[in-house]
Amino acid sequence: MPKPIERPKQYSIRDIYAAYAKKLLQQHPEWWGKREPRLKLANCYICCKEGNKVIVKMSWMIFKEVVERFYFNAKEAVIQGETLKLGSNLGRIRAVRIERDFSKPQVDWRQTFIQKIPGKDGQYQRIYHTTEDYCKIEWAKGRMIPNETCYHFSPAAANPLTKKGFKGEFKQALADNPLLKYRYKFKPVINKYRLCNTPIQASKPLSEMLSETPESRMPAT
Numbered sequence: 710m711p712k713p714i715e716r717p718k719q720y721s722i723r724d725i726y727a728a729y730a731k732k733l734l735q736q737h738p739e740w741w742g743k744r745e746p747r748l749k750l751a752n753c754y755i756c757c758k759e760g761n762k763v764i765v766k767m768s769w770m771i772f773k774e775v776v777e778r779f780y781f782n783a784k785e786a787v788i789q790g791e792t793l794k795l796g797s798n799l800g801r802i803r804a805v806r807i808e809r810d811f812s813k814p815q816v817d818w819r820q821t822f823i824q825k826i827p828g829k830d831g832q833y834q835r836i837y838h839t840t841e842d843y844c845k846i847e848w849a850k851g852r853m854i855p856n857e858t859c860y861h862f863s864p865a866a867a868n869p870l871t872k873k874g875f876k877g878e879f880k881q882a883l884a885d886n887p888l889l890k891y892r893y894k895f896k897p898v899i900n901k902y903r904l905c906n907t908p909i910q911a912s913k914p915l916s917e918m919l920s921e922t923p924e925s926r927m928p929a930t
Contacts, residue, residue, distance in 0.1 A: 717861065723750065726772050730755055733767060740766060784875055787846065788882045790892030798853035802862070804879070805847045806893040809838060844883060844890050846875065 730752040734740055742752030748769065755767040783793045783802075793802040809815070814837040826834040848862035864875035873881065883889055 722773060722776055723769075725776075726769055727752070729772065730767065745769070784878070788879050788889075790889070798851040800851040801849045803847055803849060804844060804893040806842050806844050806890045806895045808842050808895070808897045809840060810898045814838070842890070842895075844879075844893060846879060 727750075730742060733755055734742055734752065737757065740755055740757045743754040743756055744751050745753035750769055753769045754765050756763050757766055758764070787793055787802055787804055790804060795801060817836045817838045820836045821833050824833075824836060826836070828834040846862075846864045850857050850860075854860075864879070866876050867874040
């Protein structure tokens with residue numbers, strides 16, 4: 710019997726801290742972790758003893774504040790057209806402007822459900838995007854990590870501070886400044902079709918052309 714398909718695992722900042730705390734304790738066997746029942750988090754405090762005092766080397770609160778400060782600044786930089794290099798061959802996070810491929814129309818679901826135009830089959834008539842390009846936040850992978858295609862980056866839709874999240878702030882910034890998109894890396898549509906299907910016939914065999922010298926190619930006088 711085949712195994713059931715499981716939903717992809719989403720890693721949060723708590724998961725990152727748990728892995729980081731575990732690594733700290735492995736590197737420093739004399740340190741110990743302290744659980745915080747209120748947060749239901751193991752190793753919430755990483756402690757050690759220096760003389761007669763117990764020192765907190767790391768805690769969930771400190772880790773969370775440092776990461777949030779860094780990524781809030783990084784988020785604003787990405788929105789303004791800069792690239793966040795992740796390091797360790799993980800690639801880059803950046804905003805990109807993509808030329809729309811009208812040979813593959815994309816449904817504008819938001820407008821479809823706002824206008825609610827009745828269709829022949831009882832469903833709403835689909836409305837398609839007509840803009841020449843669109844923007845999104847991209848994870849440009851470094852192609853150096855095993856099973857890299859199994860991982861996906863999704864910008865946050867909301868957060869407790871700004872309420873809008875990365876997606877909402879990105880969209881709002883583009884609405885406030887329509888010229889902002891021209892700072893982003895542009896990705897044109899790649900035409901995979903040949904411009905001409907008529908084969909070109911060579912006037913001479915390839916071996917004969919390769920054996921020619923520059924002097925022999927000159928016209929006779």
